[in-house]
Amino acid sequence: MGFYSVLSRYYDEIFPPSPQALAFLREVLTGHRVRKVLDVACGTGRYAVELATWGLKVSALDFAWEMAQQVEEKARAAAVQVEVRVGDMRQVPRYFPGPFHAVLCLGNSLAHLTEKGEIETFFERVHFILRPGGLFILQVVNFDRILSQGIRTLPTIEREGLIFERYYDPGYLPGTIYFRTRLRVDRPPEPPLDYTARTLLRPVRAAELTAWLAEKGFGELELYGDFDRRPHDEEAPAIVVVARKKPEEPKGAKQEAPVVDPAGPEYK
Numbered sequence: 001m002g003f004y005s006v007l008s009r010y011y012d013e014i015f016p017p018s019p020q021a022l023a024f025l026r027e028v029l030t031g032h033r034v035r036k037v038l039d040v041a042c043g044t045g046r047y048a049v050e051l052a053t054w055g056l057k058v059s060a061l062d063f064a065w066e067m068a069q070q071v072e073e074k075a076r077a078a079a080v081q082v083e084v085r086v087g088d089m090r091q092v093p094r095y096f097p098g099p100f101h102a103v104l105c106l107g108n109s110l111a112h113l114t115e116k117g118e119i120e121t122f123f124e125r126v127h128f129i130l131r132p133g134g135l136f137i138l139q140v141v142n143f144d145r146i147l148s149q150g151i152r153t154l155p156t157i158e159r160e161g162l163i164f165e166r167y168y169d170p171g172y173l174p175g176t177i178y179f180r181t182r183l184r185v186d187r188p189p190e191p192p193l194d195y196t197a198r199t200l201l202r203p204v205r206a207a208e209l210t211a212w213l214a215e216k217g218f219g220e221l222e223l224y225g226d227f228d229r230r231p232h233d234e235e236a237p238a239i240v241v242v243a244r245k246k247p248e249e250p251k252g253a254k255q256e257a258p259v260v261d262p263a264g265p266e267y268k
Helices: 003-007 019-031 048-053 067-076 090-094 115-130 142-147 205-217
Strands: 036-040 057-062 082-086 099-106 129-141 153-159 162-170 177-185 195-199 219-224 239-247
Touching: 003 067, 003 177, 003 195, 019 048, 019 129, 036 048, 036 090, 048 057, 048 067, 048 082, 057 067, 057 090, 067 082, 090 115, 099 115, 115 129, 115 205, 129 142, 129 205, 205 219, 205 239
Parallel strands: 036 057, 036 099, 057 082, 099 129
Antiparallel strands: 129 239, 153 162, 162 177, 177 195, 219 239
16 A cells, blocks of 8 residues: 555644645635646645535546545535546646636645655646636745755654655666655554655645646746735745746647557556
8 A cells, every 4th residue: 555545544634734724725716716726646635625515616636546535525415516536647738628717736645746846747737728827826845945955854743643754865866865754653542653654755845836837828926925915935844936937828829739548657
């Protein structure tokens, strides 16, 4: 069983929805009159389902079946509709061709694309499925801080009967790091769990993200250090980007559909 399959059982407990993130999303999406949203790498649906309760038409994509199942369960419990698919974020138009008013990619999901070309292709495909003037809201860990300060250990997360340890180690590929974790759960009468994993990530800096987004046709770019809109710097906890697709394509221009492998590569 993979890391995220195991983690899915405890995901919302370890990473509860951020009220600050929800307030940010409500302000931005309402301000741009967004009605149709896609949440890429949606996890357990902690944001997708909430957005659906606001009256938005929400779609959600995740590569882990266990995560997608929880999105469906949450949506039923909240009496809302969320269209959920299991698939590879690199092939997003294959599952959701759009068009959308906004696409979200939150929670450090982008860092799982370990090659520059994969990230650029993902940005290109997000751009393609957005309406003119549509928004791409992206959030990752502030890797400027992690790399500049040589941070190797993140704060341990503790809940009743649960300990989640997190570390960064050098990766085997240039420009990558390992996210090493240990999850321990001791909650009788359930059998105790002691699960370790190592996931390869690409620690993308803010300057790289904004440059690649601009190259793929996003016009207005807003950069923040967290969902409270603090300025981004090396002390900020996160990198949050709001990128806007240009409102109109030039006259006579036609946007080419990105090439999508019908089979789709296996997500690593």
